[in-house]
Amino acid sequence: MSNDRYHTVGKSILRRGAKERLTGNPIFCADMEPENALYLKAVRSRHPHAGILGIDVSSAMSVPGVVQVFTAKDIPGKNLMGIINKDQPLLAEDKVRSLADPVALVAARTPGAADLAAAAVSVDYDPLPAVFDPEEAMAQDAPQIHAKGNVMVQKKVCRGDVTAAFDKAHTIIEKTYRTSAIEHTYLEPDAGIGFPDEDGTLVIYASTQNPHYDHKEVVSLLGVEDHAVRIIQAATGGGFGSKLDMNVQGFIGLALYHLKQPVRYVYTREEAFLATAKRHPFVIHMKTGADETGRITAMQMKAVCNTGAYGSYGIAVASRAAVHATGPYAIDNVNLECTAVYTNHPFCGAMRGFGTPQMALAHESQMDLHARALNMDPLEIRVLNGVKKGTVTATGQVLTDSVGFQDCLTAVQPEYEKAMKGWLSEPTPAYIRRGVGIGGMWYGIGNTGVQNPSTARVAMDREGQVTLFTGCADIGQGSTTVLSQIAGEALGLDAMDIHVVVADTKYTTNAGATSASRQTYISGNAVKQAADKLADVLLTEAVNYLKIRKSDLRLENGRVFDSRHPEKQVAFSRLAPRILDKGGELSWQGYFDPETVPLHPDTGEGIPYSTYAFACHAACVEVDVLTGETSVCRVIAAHDVGKAIHPENVIGQICGGVAMGVGFALMEEFVPGETISMNDYHIPTAADMPCVIPIIVEASEPSGPFGAKGVGEPALIPTAPAIINAVTHALGKRIYALPASLERVLDASIASGHFNNCYQES
Amino acid sequence: MTTMTCIRPENLDEAVDFLHHHGPDTHILAGGTDLMVDLRSGKHHRPYLLDTSRIDSLKTVQISDDLSRLSIGSGVTLTRINTLPLIKDHAPALHKCSFTFASRQIRNMATIGGNVAHASPCGDTIPPLVIHEAEAVVANKDGNRNIPLLEMNKGAYQSALHPEDLVVKFILQARQPGFSDFQKIGRRKALATSRMSMAVMADKDSQGCISFIRFSLGACTPTPQRMHDVESLFTGKIPSVKLINQGAGLLAEKMVEITGRRPSITYKEPAVQGLFKRMIYPMVTWCRQ
Amino acid sequence: MTQTRIPVQFILNGKKTAVDILPEQSALQVIRDELGMKGTKEGCGIGECGACTIEVNGQAVNACLMFGVQLDGCRVMTVEGLAEDGRLHPVQEKFLAGHAVQCGFCTPGLLMSTHALLGENPEPDDHQIVQAISGNICRCTGYQQIFSSVRAACGQSDQGSVRENQDSKEERC
Structure with a gap:
């Protein structure tokens, strides 16, 4: 793809904010210490499920250095939070539903005093029976966690005639898959600080993925006017979905409201593990039928996911799981259902992929099982079934543009074949077996079948300086750089010449969450629209100034010039005052909401997303048949991103996604009550990483900014299934539950006979 | 609020003298890499x-003139174990364990004395020390005494050391074996606690028969084990x-006998x-060379 | 209750530094809380993530696992000591040019691990690089751009090159 026609789009410019991070500037919340700040500490439940009969804070209040201890009754507004369904109190009122539930909040002058006081808060609990297994929680007589029952939501997608299709199928595969709870393990534990402004505004700096949502929620908790609260996103050390929830923001707001004094709350890693969302563990029953050519004709899928004590993003996870169950394959007859269930586990929420990575394990395993049953090559069966332009999806949506799945399959093919032919047959020690596996994925950009607009503002001052105002939280993925590039491209400016004001609710407008891989596509479009409007005003005024018709004018390097006679030009700085003096407008708002149609509640029919990203990974693994150790040696990762606005950022997302996929596949499992710290929860180190070969595929999306879609979540989704398929290839025995730990891999090695056959007397 | 007093003796006598008076009230700080974690996880803070x-x-490492005994000071870090030729030559399995020990940062701080005294069943230096029949030289006010490594731990995280004791050094039966190895299984390839570890060293005679072998198992049992039965089988x-x-079958049997x-x-x-x-198979070729 | 503070002196980023600390304070607390230098991060507090990596006498260590008193008499370097007069250190330059920074929370620790590595071994091979940085957890990058930046910092290869298939068999031993 030629980037030459673009000024800055498609170029890997230096990242905004990188220098501050490289030099250790105090830009994270934990680095900020407002003078006389009080330390906050939540008192958390000691029971997975219990009524609260009373809370006695008197001894906590007598701890020297304690300023105040808050309980639910101190919350002036609505004590309920949740981005989709509001079911989570900031501080528990009548009962606790998990070990992580906060029941009181201490504010003290020193961290030590806060800890002592938190331990001194006495809560009178009435323990209730608890339930942790989601399938058990669905039983009639299960302990009721919320008044509305334990089934939070059930999402269905149906199309065609599944029964008839199974009757006609040549091969039917029916399996059950399980995935583990995953801790996001972003490197920066959640943190925030707050202080009252000169005018009394409660200012909160937070490590967050969605400052405008935080704002709405804090306003609602405190029952105050919008302008009384200002949220500023501090540098955010990763999020991966967990910092979409209110973590410390509500606590800081509550303390600020009452004490009108600076406060800070920095979670320890242990508290971040205990108190923040996890990836939903899934149980997936999947049945697929294929004809004799390998074409998948029917899929039935029933999944149950454990949302724990609260909903968070659980509804989105359930609906996305149902919609994505088919994977990137054309299947005419489907009956898909995903149920999200409350239990007494700490809550689960959004994590990179919203149920899609879990679903990908199932559909990609099924694909390989069908291939094996029909003696087909795994890549071949994917080519046969893979979506293309014109494919009708499970929700009845016709894919019309930017359908790059087949291109991704083609892109990995050479390396895949090289691995299958050359690498596999290289000599290895007797205890090592090699395998190659494929994983495919699709991912709808943005929220599922609901409005999820973004807004942005691009403004020029009298001197011609352009500033981009965006509410989009850059949590490390590089959105501020990419959005600057988009604005710069529209205005013919270098991205770095644009000033940015990011994620500050006083100055920016809502860009929605940094989630669902939506910011490049949705906020990118909003930014582009605003910048285009400004560009048009500049062009119009340049017509007056240069006396050249608009269609001949171009914007570049802060000036407008005649494309036929480039020496005829005028600088922005000259145009800006002329426009302003005429009463013209130099500040423009952009708005973009992807075209979707809500899904029918019974059939799931509709248009959940206006565009999809596609990818295919091939993984090469070595399995030690004697110990169950698995090494991922190589991952070839082809991603259709529409257009890579910043190729190195895309590569960074792909490699980071692969790392998270390696963890999901082989080692990560959060066990509530047992997983306490990073000592008990292992994520991949540099030594665990394969060599990643990223391949960028650009099936341009007409509705995307310069053709772009998204890549954040897609990067992770195909890795684990590719690894599991590779391990299966190596051992000839499949693993159906993640992670494929030492224990599970060794089991498979024993079951396949490789363990016993290694080093046998000849 | 806890208060702690820090004592920084310049020599062994001062340290031993202090421990004589305040041993039970004292945390001994060697590298600190385990102590800090214990304190954070709520372990009782002692006053000193x-x-x-x-x-x-x-911190000294010495070999006796006849090359039979290697002495490694308790304050020697894992990084020095990794880099000192004396250790590489005369205790090669110990040298090898230092490559996969925790992380570079921890290896730079953590000491061999701390690793042993912490009495974790997963201490990576322990199986290599056991195959060298190491003894810890322990000092207290009554003088020095030697404790065989196998007697250092009474159970998981229960050291046989008294609060007044300070480990001064380890004396190893030095050897430049024809065959030696250390291997471990962790849940990932760095920064991983051993799920299992083992160390071996062996020599052969002119016929290719095993003339000498020491084998030790780590992390599987509450205390370190030297597996005499396995050694006898091969000798x-x-x-x-x-x-x-x-041998593999026998090893598993013995392990299950201990752990249940x-x-x-x-x-x-x-x-x-x-x-x-995996570890022993290369011996087949080695013995036929 | 007032606690007895003890004086410690060390060279911090080339400057003589004297500070009175509490015995139970970690080196990380001394640097962040007592000296107010926030470049060194706390990611886990137990030596499992490497975000707090500093250099002590030329060696990379986890500041969270070190007692403040252990700094006494040492030559200490933190991320703040890398750039001089606002000019980035070559290692920082390579990380910047190599797109090795995403969220940036692990970055200071990784820079210090890299700096210590290059101090000890100016021409490390790939295996030695992995050994030196595998005590630093990064959740964003998958390490590949970090790895190639470290390589570039020791003058080994162009930025952006892919690491050759790192064979695990050697490392597993």
């Missing part, structure tokens, strides 16, 4: 912190696949055999 880092005599024989498989059948045994029982085979 005895920092041994200034005591140079704890005097030319290793073959059959012998190795027999806990849930984790489902993995450990085959894995201990697998790791043993």
Whole structure:
């Protein structure tokens, strides 16, 4: 793809904010210490499920250095939070539903005093029976966690005639898959600080993925006017979905409201593990039928996911799981259902992929099982079934543009074949077996079948300086750089010449969450629209100034010039005052909401997303048949991103996604009550990483900014299934539950006979 | 609020004298990499912190003139174990364990004395020390005494050391074996606690028969184990696949005898055999060279 | 209750530094809380993530696992000591140019691990690089751009090159 026609789009410019991070500037919340700040500490439940009969804070209040201890009754507004369904109190009122539930909040002058006081808060609990297994929680007589029952939501997608299709199928595969709870393990534990402004505004700096949502929620908790609260996103050390929830923001707001004094709350890693969302563990029953050519004709899928004590993003996870169950394959007859269930586990929420990575394990395993049953090559069966332009999806949506799945399959093919032919047959020690596996994925950009607009503002001052105002939280993925590039491209400016004001609710407008891989596509479009409007005003005024018709004018390097006679030009700085003096407008708002149609509640029919990203990974693994150790040696990762606005950022997302996929596949499992710290929860180190070969595929999306879609979540989704398929290839025995730990891999090695056959007397 | 007083003796006598008076109330700080974690996880804070880092005599590594005894000071870090030729030559399995020990940062701080005194079943230096029949030289006010490494731990995280004791050094039976190895299984390839570890060293006679062998198992049992039965099985024989498989079976049997059948045994029982085979199999070729 | 503070002196980023600390304070607390230098991060507090990596006498260590008193008499370097007069250190330059920074929370620790590595071994091979940085957890990048930046910092290869298939067999031993 030629980037030459673009000024800055498609170029890997230096990242905004990188220098501050490289030099250790105090830009994270934990680095900020407002003078006389009080330390906050939540008192958390000691029971997975219990009524609260009373809370006695008197001894906590007598701890020297304690300023105040808050309980639910101190919350002036609505004590309920949740981005989709509001079911989570900031501080528990009548009962606790998990070990992580906060029941009181201490504010003290020193961290030590806060800890002592938190331990001194006495809560009178009435323990209730608890339930942790989601399938058990669905039983009639299960302990009721919320008044509305334990089934939070059930999402269905149906199309065609599944029964008839199974009757006609040549091969039917029916399996059950399980995935583990995953801790996001972003490197920066959640943190925030707050202080009252000169005018009394409660200012909160937070490590967050969605400052405008935080704002709405804090306003609602405190029952105050919008302008009384200002949220500023501090540098955010990763999020991966967990910092979409209110973590410390509500606590800081509550303390600020009452004490009108600076406060800070920095979670320890242990508290971040205990108190923040996890990836939903899934149980997936999947049945697929294929004809004799390998074409998948029917899929039935029933999944149950454990949302724990609260909903968070659980509804989105359930609906996305149902919609994505088919994977990137054309299947005419489907009956898909995903149920999200409350239990007494700490809550689960959004994590990179919203149920899609879990679903990908199932559909990609099924694909390989069908291939094996029909003696087909795994890549071949994917080519046969893979979506293309014109494919009708499970929700009845016709894919019309930017359908790059087949291109991704083609892109990995050479390396895949090289691995299958050359690498596999290289000599290895007797205890090592090699395998190659494929994983495919699709991912709808943005929220599922609901409005999820973004807004942005691009403004020029009298001197011609352009500033981009965006509410989009850059949590490390590089959105501020990419959005600057988009604005710069529209205005013919270098991205770095644009000033940015990011994620500050006083100055920016809502860009929605940094989630669902939506910011490049949705906020990118909003930014582009605003910048285009400004560009048009500049062009119009340049017509007056240069006396050249608009269609001949171009914007570049802060000036407008005649494309036929480039020496005829005028600088922005000259145009800006002329426009302003005429009463013209130099500040423009952009708005973009992807075209979707809500899904029918019974059939799931509709248009959940206006565009999809596609990818295919091939993984090469070595399995030690004697110990169950698995090494991922190589991952070839082809991603259709529409257009890579910043190729190195895309590569960074792909490699980071692969790392998270390696963890999901082989080692990560959060066990509530047992997983306490990073000592008990292992994520991949540099030594665990394969060599990643990223391949960028650009099936341009007409509705995307310069053709772009998204890549954040897609990067992770195909890795684990590719690894599991590779391990299966190596051992000839499949693993159906993640992670494929030492224990599970060794089991498979024993079951396949490789363990016993290694080093046998000849 | 806890208060702690830090004592930084310049020599061994001062340290021993202090421990004589305040041993039970003292945390001994060697590298600190385990102590800090214990304190954070809520372990009782004692009033005194005895920092041994200034005591140079704890940091020496020496070999006896006849090359039979290697002495490694308790304050020697894992990084020095990794880089000192003396250790590489005369205790090669110990040298090898230092590559995969935790992380570079921890290796730079953590000491061999701390690793042993912490009494974790997963201490990576322990199996290599055991095969060298190491003894800890322990000082207290009554003088020095030697404790064989196998007697250092009474149970998981229960050291046989008294609060007044300070480990001065380890004396190893130095050897430049023809064959040696250390291997471990972790849940990832760095920064991983050993799920299982083992160390071996061996020599052969002119016929290719095993004339000397020491084998030790780590992390599988509450205290470190030297596996005499496995050693006896191999002694005097030319290793073959059959012998190795027999040894693997015997090892698993002995391990289960010690641990009993806990849930984790489902993995450990085959894995201990697998790791043993992987580690010992190269002996077949070596003995035929 | 007032606690007895003890004086410690060390060279911090080339400057003589004297500070009175509490015995139980970690080196990380001394640097962040007592000296107010926030470049060194706390990611886990137990030596499992490497975000707090500093250099002590030329060696990379986890500041969270070190007692403040252990700094006494040492030559200490933190991320703030890398750039001089606002000019980035070559290692920082390579990280910047190599797109090795995403969220940036692990970055200071990784820079210090890299700096210590290059101090000890100016020409490390790939295996030695992995050994030196595998005590630093990064959740964003998958390490590949970090790895190639470290390589570039020791003058080994162009930025952006892919690491050759790192064979695990050697490392597993």
